[in-house]
Amino acid sequence: MADYPPVHPPLRASMQVRGMDDIRALEQTPLHVVMPQRSTYELIHNSKAAFGDKTALTFLHTGDPAGPATSWTFDALFAKVTQYANVLHALGMGKDDVQGVLLPSCLEYQLGLWGASAAGIAQPLNPLLSEDKLVSLLQASGATVLLAWGDEAEAGYWSKAMRLRERVPGLRLVIRVAPPGETRAQRPVLPEGVHHLDALMAAQPDNRLVSGRRIAPEDVASYFHTGGTTGAPKLARHLHGGQVYTCWATVEVADFRASDVALNGSPQFHVAGTLAGGLPAIAAGVHQVIPTATLFRNPEVIRNYWRIIERFRITTSGGVPTVMAAVCQVPIGDTDISSLRFCRSGAAILPPELAARWERLTGHKVHETLGMTETSGVSTTTPLGIAGPAGSVGFRLPHMQMRLVEMDADGQATDRDAAPGQPGIVLYKAPNVFAGYLNPADTAKAFTHDGWLITGDIGWLDAQERLQLSGRAKDLIIRSGHNIDPKVIEDAVGAHPAVKFAAAVGAPDAYAGELPVVFVALHEGKPASPEELMDFAAARVDEPPARPKRVFIIDAMPMTNVGKIYKPELRAMAARATAQRIVDGLSDQFGVPQHARPGAACSEADGLSVMLNGTHSPAFEAALRAxxxxxxxxxxxxxxAA
Known part of the structure; x- marks a missing residue:
């Protein structure tokens, strides 16, 4: 029987991509020729064969770049991934069985991802989700094994894992990852069905899969959960072949090099940290630096961002726009960041002022990337050396089909192609488009009748065929049938020197359906009034219907766990403010004193509510309801009230 996995060269860019002509040139060679690897496990094996004792991963225990750190070589990474796959096989896990991962961003996450997908199916979990949400996700996947962090840390990991074990009937095994520095004398005695990772690993070989499994491209590698923090779980099925394709295409277009050192501060439960950054770096021989278990949410890491670049000679860095905005407040001083060659951003549209600020500070343009869970992490990217305006997310990947279609009055995709240069909803067909959600009903809504993935992104193609991103279809503000792009408002308000972040949403209106309003967080020590910002926006937004009707100044923007502005919460805040104005207006009309006026509340989950008490007349109540x-x-x- 032939050796497994087969040895192929590691991934490397075959040309410097400068435009769509280069993308089309790459497509002249069939994909199976340039991408013979069949699984993520093969990618890791190829890098072990090519790079051996070269450092693959360095984990910083603190945000101090001179502090303690732990490193794995490519040899060690492959050996540990193999051992862990054998652990799961010995515990009875087959290729269709699921292992959940409840870890911070530590080195052992590599085992929970790639070891689990070599034995069965990996299910990364956002540890900051509510316990009820985690229960739903684990029940939906049918997970039988959970790899969990062995102390409380930031998210109450271990106690949460023990409660999940009780609440999820199918979860029969928990594997405990010891935190750094724990001695054998300190380790707890574990109940039946709970095991120490290192003890299980020590009993397994590290050079072959004991199962004898030959992983196929069409085998499921992972279940990644999508969406925010509310609603029913949606688990996206990723195939090995799709994840390998994302790696190959990313390395080709973004020019990952074995000489690179990348600062990877994106969460490992998210496709940005795992598939857009992590696995391509492993496959190309890049040294990755992981800045503590809490990554860019660690204030010490942000304070030392430039020093980390200097200490490790980082060549590739960046972050989501909210992280980049925080880093831009940190003086570089005499820190040497000359090693930097490539700065990337993704997950949200980059505000133009922030892009300009980053370039002034570092001397580097920001290269934006677009991706989503349903495209295994990456769909378009901006190559090194290509300059575009903020919001330009670059070229489609080789061997990918992209189509832009018109929207109907409700912002839904139609069958009509958008006219050249006009905005439309982005659709894809590609080797890395996911295999659907676990729930078939969710899958049906994600695709057109003829098999195109509906991304929900709105954009247009420029003369160079770069995708210029506007926003999300669900974020469109629809005023009396007029579609308003919130980015127009956000860019206008965000240009004000006092504005740190601006986010525009639709506030409900009885006549127009929605009216544009904007929420603003200010830079510390730079005051501005709502009236000043309204005037500032009005002078810069050409279309009168798009000019914001109200400006709300808030202390901080609501954020998701991966650093995106969470617009559903802003929409709920706008709805509450609208309802409160109605309440106050009727209170004036009916003579309700200030202290007796009811308050409006609104949330994404519960909708709008107003609580009355015994002092409010039936006439007031009837007018309010109407x-x-x-x-x-x-x-x-x-x-x-009762």
């Missing part, structure tokens, strides 16, 4: 009923908000409730 006024609120005209708002396009469901559900809504007017309640009387």
């Amino acid at each position: 006024a609120l009923a005209e708002l396009p908000l469901k559900p809504q409730r007017v309640l009387r």
Whole structure:
């Protein structure tokens, strides 16, 4: 029987991509010729064969670049991934069985991802999700094994893991990862069905898969959960072949090099840290630096961002826009960042002022990338040396089909192609498009009738065929049938020197359906009034319907766990403010004193509610119900206190 995995050269760029002509040139060679690797396990094996004792991963224990760190070579990475796959096989896990991962961003995450997908299916979990949400995700996947962090740390990991074990009937085994520095004398005695990782690993060979499994490209590698923090779980099925394709295409277009050192501060439970950054770096022989278990959420890491670049001679760095905005507040001083050659951003549209600030500070343009869970992490990217305006997310990947279609009045995709240069909803067909959600009903909504993935992104193609991203279809503000791009408002308000972040959403309106409003977080020590920002925006937004009707100044933007501005919460805040204005107006009309006026509340999950008490007259209540009923908000409730 032939040796497994077969040895192929590691991934490397075959040319410097400068435009769509180069993308098309890459497509002249069939994909199976340039991408013979069949699984993520093969990618790791090829890098072990090519790079051996070269450092693959360095984990910083603290945000101090001179502090303690742990490193793995490519030899060690392959050996540990193989051992862990054998652990899971010995515990009875087959190729269709699922292992959940409840870890911070540590070195052992590599085992939970690539070792688990070599034995079965990996399910990365956001540890900051509620316990109920984690229960739902594990039940939906049918996970039987959980790899969990062995102390409480930031997210109460271990106690959460023990409660999940009780609440998820199918979860029969928990494997405990010891935190750094724990001695054998300190380790706890574990109950039946719970095991120490290192003890299990020591009993397994590290040079071959004991199962004898030959992983196929069409085998499921991972289940990644999508969406925010509310609603039913949506688990996306990733195939080995799709993840390998993302690696190959990313290395080709983004020019990953074995000489690179990358600062990877994106969460490992998210495709940005795992598939857009992590696995391509492993496959190309890049040294990755992981800045502590909490990554860029660690204030010490942000304070030392430039020093980390200097200490490790980082060549590739960046972050989501919120991280880049925080880093831009940190003086570089005499820190040597001359090693930098490539700065990347993704996950959200980069505000133009932030892009310009980063370039002034570092001397480097920001190269934006677009990706999503449903495209295994990457769909378009901006190559090194290509300059574009903020919001330009670059070229489609080789061997990918991209189509832009018109939207209907509700912002939904139609069958009509958008005219050249006009915005449309982005659709894809590609080798890395996911194999659907676990729930078939969710899958049906994600694709057109003829098999195109509906991304929900809105963009247009420029003369160079670069995708210029506007935003998300669900974020469109629809005022009296007029589609308003929130990015137009956000760019206008964000140009004000006092503005740190600006996010525009639609506030419900009885006449227009929605009216544009904007939420603003200011730089510390730089005051601005709502009126000043309204005037500033009005002078810079050409279309009168798109000029914001209100500006709300807030202390901090609501964020997701991966650093995106969380617009559903802003929409709920806008709806609450609208309802409160109605309440206050009727209170004036009916003579309700200030202290007795009811308060409006609104949340994404529960909708709008107003609580009345015994002092409010039936006439006031009837008028309030009638006024609120005209708002396009469901559900809504007017309640009387008991």
